[in-house]
Amino acid sequence: MGFIAFLILGLIAGAIAKLILPGDQAGGWLATLVLGVIGALLGGWIGSALFGVGLEEIWSIQTWIVAIVGSTIVLLIWGFITRGRSRRTV
Numbered sequence: 480m481g482f483i484a485f486l487i488l489g490l491i492a493g494a495i496a497k498l499i500l501p502g503d504q505a506g507g508w509l510a511t512l513v514l515g516v517i518g519a520l521l522g523g524w525i526g527s528a529l530f531g532v533g534l535e536e537i538w539s540i541q542t543w544i545v546a547i548v549g550s551t552i553v554l555l556i557w558g559f560i561t562r563g564r565s566r567r568t569v
Contacts, residue, residue, distance in 0.1 A: 485516075485537075488519055488543075489515050489516030489518070489546065490516060491515075492519045492543070492549070493511050493554075494508075495547050496515060496518065496547055496550035497511045497515075499551055500554055500558070506557070514554055515553075518550030518552060518554065521549040521553055522548050522549020525548075525549060
């Protein structure tokens with residue numbers, strides 16, 4: 480998969496993971512989308528290591544599943560890390 484296609488996949492997977500998770504994670508939508516790209520990478524790595532499913536084709540359902548699961552995992556971890564931080568309003 481090309482780099483641009485991977486970025487698009489990660490951005491969409493991050494948005495879907497944001498819709499799946501209840502509550503609000505610190506950082507807003509931009510951080511969520513960046514974490515989605517990281518999560519897609521993590522999902523591809525875990526998918527290929529455990530199940531032999533990676534991020535080969537952007538139109539494969541397995542690619543989307545591992546990217547969304549990876550993004551959800553990264554957003555959950557981010558939520559646990561930033562849970563105690565207070566939000567500043569300007």
